[in-house]
Amino acid sequence: MEKNTSCFFSNSSPNLVITCFVAFITIILVRFLYVIYRTGKPLNKRTPQQTLSTLIVLGSGHTAEMINLLLVLQKDRFTPRFYIAAATDNMSLQKARVFENSLADSGVKGISAEFMQIYRSREVGQSYVTSVWTTLVATAHALWLMIKIRPQVVLCNGPGTCIPLCVIAFIFKVVGIRWSSIFYVESIARVKRLSLSGLLLYKLQIADQFFVQWPQLQRKYPRAHYVGCLM
């Protein structure tokens, strides 16, 4: 009797594992398809929220454009704000700090902003061999930061640092950790061709809304919204 029981058990155990595995994969696949389906569709208006935690990804050279956008967004809706820039980029976070300070000075209440640095996947000119390791480190760091922040809104406009963060935001949507709306504004310097970050986010359809500042790009990438120059 015992022998039969143990045989039965050892036969069904791998089946059980396989069944669980298949069920798991199916759930993930369904979630994945659901997220793809909902990407780009406006949020459900029946449950509007008062405030949305916002992640702002900054990059050298294009910080001024992002600040221009933040100036016209209602600060009490997009709060708390988390600014991330690459660890080797000194000026972007400084500009963001100046911006937040000016908000506080002009009497805007309830300022809540945090500033963080993230490791870069690859420095300009770095060898591709060492880049594999640094990209893994950067991705792990991005994951760590995203778990801490779990933003509901992601704003980015070009730097490579936004890719791991946006991909992780997308994964969080699939896995159910946090639903977020991802907005990408291609830089004003991009007139005829998208940046690599922009191209990736556009093709992979990770961004909910993709904005371009020149009509030539909107003709080439029809799912993008042409919004004119921000500067």
Place this chain on the structure above:
Amino acid sequence: MGEARDGVQVKRVVFVTVGTTCFDALVKVADSQEVKDELYRRGYTDLLIQMGRGSYLPTKSTGDDGSLAVDYFTFSSSIADHLRSASLVISHAGSGSIFETLQLGKPLIVVVNEDLMDNHQSELAEELAERKHLYCARPLTLHQTIASMDLNCLVPYSPGDATPVAKLINRFLGFPEES
């Protein structure tokens, strides 16, 4: 020419900027006799070069001998002041420099750095040149551009507006429209 008013010469400063980049080709050509002569002929009195991370050092000059006064520095905490006091700006093709200058309403010649690998910067410079907001040149053609430019032909640049983006974002997130 620098006109004398009660003995005081009116300064017309040409400000050359490379931002945070290294753009020796521009610094070198701005310091070349060809370009300096051309600027002097067009009525400028001073040449101020912000050379950034470059290694080429221009030659300073007081300009007392009837030529351009030349000075240079590496970085400044406030480029804006230098832009404001300039009569002509010659800049690398970085979007920050370009728009900061255009928003101050200063005449601008953008010089594209041909040594850059992926030169998307030239797209912006060429587009704005097509719309007559600035002149676009390469280091080797700078003196020709200076000689032939007509600053009265330049069209003032109207500042951009981020509110269309904000509207779309708010609508997407279900926030009510601003009244």
